Amino acid sequence: MCDEGGLIARNPVIRGFAPDPSLVRAGDWYYIATSSFEWFPTIPIHRSRDLAHWEYAGHVSGAVPGNSLAGVPDSGGIWAPSLSFDGATFWMVYAIVRSVGTPYFDLDTYVTTAPDPTGPWSPPRRVPSHGFDPALFHEAGRLWLLNLQTDHRPSGNRFSGITATQLDRTSLTPLSPTHLLLQHERLIEGPKLVHRDGWYHLILAEGGTGFDHGVLTARSRALTGPYELSARPLLTSRDAPSLPLQKAGHAELVETTSGEWFLSHLTGRPLPTPSGPRCTLGRETAVQALEWDTDGWPRLRGGGWHPAETVDVTGARTAGEHDAPASPDNGPHTPVPLTWPWSTLREPPSPTWADTTSRPGWIRLRGRQGPESRWAQSLLAQRLTEHHAVAQVTVEARPVTFTQAAGLMLRYDGEAYLSLDVTWAEPEGEGQRGQQWRGEGRTVLSLVERDETGAREVAVVDVDLAEPITLGVSVEGPEARFWYLRGDTYTPVGPALDASRLSDDHGDRLRFTGTLVGIHARDLVDAAFTADFRDFRLECEELPQRSSRDRYGVS
Missing domain, CATH: 2.60.120.200 (Jelly Rolls)
Incomplete structure (x- = not known):
């Protein structure tokens, strides 16, 4: 919606089951990929020219080898895909989790690429699979795989740190030993990396994906660390249970063409019930405005760390016009298309x-x-x-x-x-x-x-x-x-x-x-x-x- 010439995004911007949003800008388009778990189409992708209005743009066809998740448990399958763009090619990295609720996630991490988010996507190739929530970081022709390290041992920490492994861009094989970037007494996962003004900023999901969820940041002068943790969260609603947007966490940062910054994150809209708050719509996608403080840390624009329902995204508008997707003609003699929003x-x-x-x-x-x-x-x-x-x-x-x-x-x-x-x-x-x-x-x-x-x-x-x-x-x-x-x-x-x-x-x-x-x-x-x-x-x-x-x- 517009407000006196400005543009206001109303959260969630992608409503209903759309968790773990991975946000990237390529030219005049913003793209978000979200988790699909046991559902097809695998890894839905939405696009926008302004961060406020989003439309379905396709999905990663062929993300699952053999095109089957048969036998995968409920809430297993594809977790937390991460979309990135190196200036010429779109990359997607994601984990297929085949065990839920056990110390053994029994997962495989895959990478696929495409010239455009609509495809065609290359056959997925397996890469080192330390844990779920992987991401890729591109820098000066180098490719780094970020991941969560899981430790299945009875005495181990199931979420035992954030890792980075340099990969060969062609073969996707490791070029270096894996580096342990950061460990924390709280659960951290979902690493994303941003390089700005000589600092490498780790953007981390913290506290699990429920009502204790949040976003924590850490930074270092070197990609491989050591990393200094921020003294406060970047985003959370865990200390404000009356907020309409709960579970705020799992963020990714993006810079606009005008040099402004925003982030995507997941959120939930709970219903009050006698048994407590319940998010029947699942986790959804929201956006927030970002700024950098005088010490070089990312902060929510306007201060604080609580998610806002409405966000001024005027500075996110790009040169193109928003394209309304065409509606299929489902007349009485027209085959019904079994495409999005069908799953x-x-x-x-x-x-x-x-x-x-x-x-x-x-x-x-x-x-x-x-x-x-x-x-x-x-x-x-x-x-x-x-x-x-x-x-x-x-x-x-x-x-x-x-x-x-x-x-x-x-x-x-x-x-x-x-x-x-x-x-x-x-x-x-x-x-x-x-x-x-x-x-x-x-x-x-x-x-x-x-x-x-x-x-x-x-x-x-x-x-x-x-x-x-x-x-x-x-x-x-x-x-x-x-x-x-x-x-x-x-x-x-x-x-x-x-x-x-x-x-x-x-x-x-x-x-x-x-x-x-x-x-x-x-x-x-x-x-x-x-x-x-x-x-x-x-x-x-x-x-x-x-x-x-x-x-x-x-x-």
């Missing part, structure tokens, strides 16, 4: 299970494994970007057994989801005695909620599936209400459910992603059952939504 789990969408051509205007999903599988889920989902949202979709399906289902799902991960599915059930009051193989039974809507204690069927509603049925969900802060439409008749399904469990902060297991809503199908026996979907709509608003009745004009 899929652990593999890209494939016509073998997500078919958009057999029935133009529809998406045909072939059911595969269940919603807790780490291997082959038929799921297409989009990020929630606000705490108030409405999603709906029309589905046509003919399940003939309880192992077949298709519907609408709010999902955080395999232990946290809410799902309204078209499926089959035995005649009312009867147990399972093979009725499905005798052509007996009924078609129903089944509402299921899943948390760390297991799955529960909350409601079952008999429905006639002779015609397509529209399923919907309304998210109002910490609550989700499911419903269906048949003609002009709106019918709630079950009670309001606790959507705050779909968050980074529920439970005691590490969680790093965010809530998505989407369509899915399963067939646990034959992987042959199909369901057709059309007219998927997702509307997200900052303020409370109108009721579903008001929104859709139904009674």
Whole structure:
């Protein structure tokens, strides 16, 4: 937005699940790469000409060798990519983490390059893999790999310091022994390096990625150290729990064409709940204005270290105009593009299970494994970007057994989801005695909620599936209400459910992603059952939504 000729960025600038932003400027464009974890497309990239308005620009295609993250646990996969530009080529370095919640992260670090962030990206090459959150630093033709060192030993410090290794720019093999740059009694990770006025500045994520998160800086006259730590954080919200932007940390600095400085960082917008604050949208991307104090340390412009919701980014504007992305024509006879903002789990969408051509205007999903599988889920989902949202979709399906289902799902991960599915059930009051193989039974809507204690069927509603049925969900802060439409008749399904469990902060297991809503199908026996979907709509608003009745004009 503009303010009396100025330009104001409103944080978060990339809203909904967009963590660990890596910011770089190349010419008149700013680019941000974010973590994708177990989701495809891998490493989404957004671009802007002014730091205030951002658009999706593509992703790093082929980032995962074999294009599969099958078996990777929830919140595993691609952590904290780092994007850099050497004046001619774009570089991306990132870790693929295959174990979560153990001392062994079982990770591989890869580097890929491209002439433009839209690609094509080179096949990834493995480099020394000391830990997650790697970064590259380019200086006078030299290439340095920065990393976190992890120590898996029972007596070791899992986060045992920041390292630097010089790499050959062509072969990516080490040219020097690894240097230990800095250790600290608090958890530090996510190193980035800036060279300014004879100082090498380490920009470090500190305190973990939850509500204790922050940004710490250190500096040295030599790249390999020793480094002096700043006496105060550059950015944090841990001492101000009432701020609307929490978890502020994991920063990267950028200089504008006019010589001003800004930083990107992750943040979360918590919902207040009886169980404490919960960030159902995951960690998001924000920007702040930066200045350098008289002693040569980076500081937030205006003083302090708390993240601001609005930031004057007038000095970040470049010469080009902001380009609005074209909207695809999804008419009734046009194949539905399965591109951004659609995301899929652990593999890209494939016509073998997500078919958009057999029935133009529809998406045909072939059911595969269940919603807790780490291997082959038929799921297409989009990020929630606000705490108030409405999603709906029309589905046509003919399940003939309880192992077949298709519907609408709010999902955080395999232990946290809410799902309204078209499926089959035995005649009312009867147990399972093979009725499905005798052509007996009924078609129903089944509402299921899943948390760390297991799955529960909350409601079952008999429905006639002779015609397509529209399923919907309304998210109002910490609550989700499911419903269906048949003609002009709106019918709630079950009670309001606790959507705050779909968050980074529920439970005691590490969680790093965010809530998505989407369509899915399963067939646990034959992987042959199909369901057709059309007219998927997702509307997200900052303020409370109108009721579903008001929104859709139904009674």
